[in-house]
Amino acid sequence: MSMLETDVRYLGGIGEKKAQALGKLGVFTLFALFSFFPGPYEARTVIKPIAMLMENESACVRGMVAETPALSRIRRGMELLKLRVMDDSGALDITYFNQSYLRDQLQKGEYYVFYGKAIVSGGRRAMTNPVFERDGAAHTVTGRIVPVYPLTAGLSQKMMMNAARQALTACADQLPDALPVSVTDKYNLAQARFSYENIHFPADFSALALARQRLAFEEFFILACALDALRGRREEHSGIRLQAADIEVFYATLPFRPTGAQRRTVSEAISDMSSGRPMSRLLQGDVGSGKTLVAAACVWYAWKSGFQSAFMAPTEILAEQHMETFCAFLAPFGVRVGKLIGTMTARQKRDVKAALLAGELDLVIGTHALLSGDVRFKRLALAITDEQHRFGVDQRAQLNEKADRPHVLFMSATPIPRTLALIIYGELDVSVIDELPPGRQAVDTFVVGEGYRPRLNNFIRRLVGEGRQAFVVCPMIEESGELPEDVKSAENHAAQLETVFPELRVACIHGRLKAKEKEAVMAGFVRGEIDILVSTTVVEVGVDVPNAALMIIENAERFGLSQLHQLRGRVGRGRHKSYCVLVSNSEGGEARARLKIMTQTNDGFKISEEDLRLRGPGEFFGSRQHGLPELHIAGMGADMNILQTAWDAARLLLAEDPGLCKPESRRLKERTQALIAAAGGRFN
Ligand code: ADP
């Protein structure tokens, strides 16, 4: 066995307890230990004269301990160790709390380097609990760039650094260069050994940058190889081959003409389903782009070949709405549609299940209830998941396991830039509806400050007076003390609106309500029994309330652009002129500039590209809507350039060496397979 796979317990200072704590971070082996990357880093390189320390500044000082440290007990369980340190420029008062053992380590007349945060008051300078080491000793905690590890209870920074040092030394000769030399040469990447060393113990900031670049590149590169392998595996399987049918027959019955984008995406899906291989496709389209029609066309197509389809939505309200839509589209053909949701009676559920098994239903629309083990089909060919990000990867898989490799369609209203979608959903084929049905009105969008509040209230009064309804979205549930006071909480804000509008019906939904309670309030809003619905972001789901014409988002600067766009998509779904008001007091030009983009376009893809440009891909990877393995370093703000370059490089290599069979790709292949195995054999 190589050193790389050696258990962390092998290291000095790592016993059973610490090994368990590391296990919680997913770290079991030496390789995993030095692949556990730190960040951020503290620059402890500059030593400042004491007299130059500024309030709140974190810095190193070098000085002599001027007197024997004095220990005092101020009360039970509280001991202070006080000492004074001098350099040529002045004196620094240092206090340690409950670390009396340091008294023997800090000797009068000796020189030390301290690192801590300065407190400056009335011309005196002080530090509390600074780290230190003897001047002239090997630099470990001062005089260098020091990593900060994202740790859990039971582990300390010092212990982690120590362990990383030992692991790197033990594995020095076998540090895995997963990338073939041809690749590292071509893209000017730092060597593996240099990179692992400098990510943990940066010699300086430029070495750190090189290390990060190399490791992020490697991570994306291996991910690309893994996705390619998974896709290859999928393509080996055979799927249900549906018979060709003329989709124009279906289109002809619609109350409107399908858009070009709808036609194109339907043909993409149809050609998959007739190919003899299982479809595995993501349908991406902005809110209101008409994804339901595409799904209905696919259901119709499967039905023409005599097969059943299942359609899963994240909430009961959505399932009900889809029930109506699908019936309208499909009932004229005699397609038999059933519904399966949690609140149906046991008997109703039993009947639907029996009908599915007997093949007496052609389509079932439901919620998670569809996943129940006793839901079985006679001839299921197509499994569709709407708002796929609302389901876990496992749940999506469960639906798809209701038959032997049915065709699978995922639908998502989150526009993701194409470059990124190819990666995040790399295992799937992606279809994009990039065109809205004609006549759709843009939602007029404004960014306003608190000073605008009275006019905003008048605006609400006027629109509701005309019979419309309004959404108000707040960023959090209740004052928790962690966020600044001005952050509106849904509950408080609802209470406030009730006083401002005693004549209007105000209700509130937030994450603390049970799913049933949320749905009940939402259903009341859909029925028009509520004028103003205050909520946290739970309304993001694709519920259709055509009468809602106003979306107000409080503390808008706290939301990502794509999220704001999703929220805005809740209005403008009917024939009424609709508005979105982003309330933000943030003075920062950057936040304002970001929000301004919302006033300039209603195109979700443009907005998500802008989001990607401004915030980097980390947010998209971080959202965990996909089943991709967690990215160690690339998730920490790696930029799009590295991602794109690594991706292209991987495609090039795979074109030359499809199975990664060449000797120089051996390591790469191992790492790729390990990544797939760790994810349980599938990502999306
Ligand atoms: P989403 O992509 O958000 O799920 P829907 O499928 O709910 O969008 O469609 C939004 C609205 O647009 C629905 O009322 C639907 O009937 C309508 N619609 C869909 N396609 C067209 C079209 N080609 N022409 C006109 N209206 C359409």
Ligand code: MG
């Ligand atoms: Mg929808």
